[in-house]
Amino acid sequence: MKRTLVIGDIHGGLKGLEQVIERANISEEDTLIFVGDYGDGWSESAAVLRYLINLQKTIKCIFIRGNHDYLVHRYLKYNDLNPLWLKHGGTATLNSYETVSTKEKEEHLLFLEQLEDYHIDTDNRLFVHAGFTNQGGPENEFFSNMVFWDRTLWEMACSLDTSISENDERYPKRLKIFKEIFIGHTPTTRLGEVVPVNYASVWNVDTGAAFKGPITIMDTCTKEYWQSDPLYQLYSNEKGRN
Template structure:
């Protein structure tokens, strides 16, 4: 059976990524859509990217860009860092890449360079890391960084979760796509650790960067599988602040 599976923010949790792929019984017939933020948090960012690159060779994969992926790419290519990034997981990623072979660094840099801003499938389902701000949709978005930095889409969806689409004040932004899948804003902020849908926007970031599990979900059936909570997989680490 061919499935479309969406995977939330990994944040260096290689062990969790291995678990969800195994628990979902992923095969080469499945399409895998990764929502970004592969690095910054737990200690195995290097191993995460290695696994993603190998999956790209064997599976039908879509790799979306997260804000943490951009920050890491800037550090790799320009030596750019900042105290805020280092504090929010960047230091763990730098540590993970210490003394790695240069050819692997080049391969990983190329991978990050080619991440996609969004993916729109044949069923008008939109996948992106964070959101968009233009009321006409992604093709009219003038600020492409919003695809991996915006939080207003999710905030708007939460505010409208109990409204009917026929309401005259219902946001136009939430009517364009049949469904939207995002990560970026951990659901632990609203005390949830499972995928949650608000006004047609599915948030799959179940807080793996912090104390919750990583999630993979079948976008057709909404069945999902989760890893163990990340602190149990990395008992000597703190994850992201």
């Protein structure tokens, strides 16, 4: 059976990515949609990009740009050593590139430049790293980087009064545009959960891999999901972004 699967934030955790792909029994019939943040956190950021570049050769993959991917791109292209980036996972990424050749760095840079800011499928479902602010949808954002930085879409969905229906004038217009929205960026662990969380048809599949949680893959139709072990257990000698 052909499946469309969404994959949450990875943050340099290749061991977890390989584990959850095996647990989900990924095949060449599947379509994989990654919502971003491939690096920054655990020690294998460069190896994660290498893995994804090879994965797309055999399986249909759609790669969304996350805020950390934007920062890794700036490092590879401009040698931008932003202190905040280094503090929030960038140091591990920097270290992971110590033995990577110039040629391979160029391949990774090309991969990062080809990431999509968002993806809308034929069922009018949006896949985006963080969210969007414009009531006309992400294509109308005045600042394009909002789609991988802004958290207000998720905050709004979480706080929405469940007694208000979509037909109510008070219902947020942003939440009426798409059938469903799949995001990462804001760990569900902030809500005390290590599983995908849904509010107002917004599905958050960032289950805290950068910190104490696992990497998650979810079937976008059935909502069945698979998870790796918590990343801090797979990288027990590291601190990650804790």
